[in-house]
Amino acid sequence: MYTTSANVAERQTAPPSLAISTVIFALRPSEASGRPTLWLPLVRRIREPFKGLWALPGGPLTHSESLPDAASRNLRETTGLAPSYLEQLYAFGGLHRSPTQRVVSIVYWALVQPTEAALADESENVRWFRADKLGDLAFDHNAIVDYALWRLRNKLAYGSIAYHFLGEYFTLAQVREVYEAVLDTHLDPANFRRHIKATPEIEETGEYLQGGKHRPPRLYRFTGRPGLDPDNRSTP
Amino acid sequence: MYTTSANVAERQTAPPSLAISTVIFALRPSEASGRPTLWLPLVRRIREPFKGLWALPGGPLTHSESLPDAASRNLRETTGLAPSYLEQLYAFGGLHRSPTQRVVSIVYWALVQPTEAALADESENVRWFRADKLGDLAFDHNAIVDYALWRLRNKLAYGSIAYHFLGEYFTLAQVREVYEAVLDTHLDPANFRRHIKATPEIEETGEYLQGGKHRPPRLYRFTGRPGLDPDNRSTP
DNA sequence: TCAGTTTTAGTCATTGTGACTATAACTAGC
């Protein structure tokens, strides 16, 4: 790698290096209330700069990899999961993001469905954190997470993205809990139901979720497709 | 530059190179109807690949330049203008965008106010084109322009961006013409007026535009700030 | 002075939405 062996003079003239990072969101029941809350996995830095601090999963872009493939690989390597939603967030290229060299990071954000296996996929250097209790991260990663949260909330409020947090079948209350967790608000169940039922991408199934200590709710299914990013446009 | 002197084997292992491109929009009266239409400047390629074809203005990222600075420089070098609005569009990184090497392009899009000077800033290798009549461009630049158009229309419909096409003072009819040109629709003047007057960022001035052959319209002023991209967030 | 033009104000019906009430359908505990 030319960046590790370069001296200061060489780094001045070398082109900015290119990295891919990924902000990975999942919902997980809070220990306290049991309601779902937003979590994301971070990786501990094992070398300078910012050695010991937590950072977003990422790494250099391989020559034969597309950008979303690199982001998916990040995701799989840190969580063992495949994304149910993946979208480019932003390219961060400020001059002093890293103290040692000029790095341009193309950041993706993803939603995953947390299985028991995935959240157990932790180690000394990979840990899940509540999105609202992160502490100080390496580089400009706090700002990146803030922006990813802003985008997630925007997409949730205007787009049809909540379903990617959930499995194939879900109740309307589960969808509402996603909204309440991510947007940190309380929503009226009756109005929320009316709103969701007006969107054509939600299909009623004949099944009901049994086992609760109350009237069994109907199960629904999401039939829509993800948005139309340049990455997803060609695939029909 | 290591990319021009590299042979095939070296290109396989070298990191993907990084470029900045810019989609620059301006409104200009159509010759036929006199109504404003959307135009953008392109640059003729003077070397392979795609030699002779038209392409988006762009170039490599200088070591000491931030991403929006590089985009602004593109813009100034091809149009002689400063952007009234500049926003990151997307990072395009497909494996085969360029037939000769792997290039990742971080693309910005901009709005400029066309002065007479600017549109005269054409040459053999720089020309303005109507956005709906571009022909075949180099690389994946047709897809990039399509996506930029989609973003522009979205921002126009939901955000407060139309005013960056106009000068400091404008009539509501001029704003409406921006919407009609970009979205390619007809809008009822009375309803449009009501809609605009409901947004608090538009300030009524005491001035009127004289000289038309009809009732002189009041002049307005835009008092809002651009959005909150990561690039613009720190600047208060 | 009048015809032609655009600006500006206002009405009316429809739709979307927040607040709220009421009933339905289940479980748990007695």
Added chain:
DNA sequence: GCTAGTTATAGTCACAATGACTAAAACTGA
């Protein structure tokens, strides 16, 4: 087996936003 507790689901009401439309106001040019 009955009842209280809980959530699901349906519906009402007032209000805001919006599309279609009518009409008056204020200028120019003939």
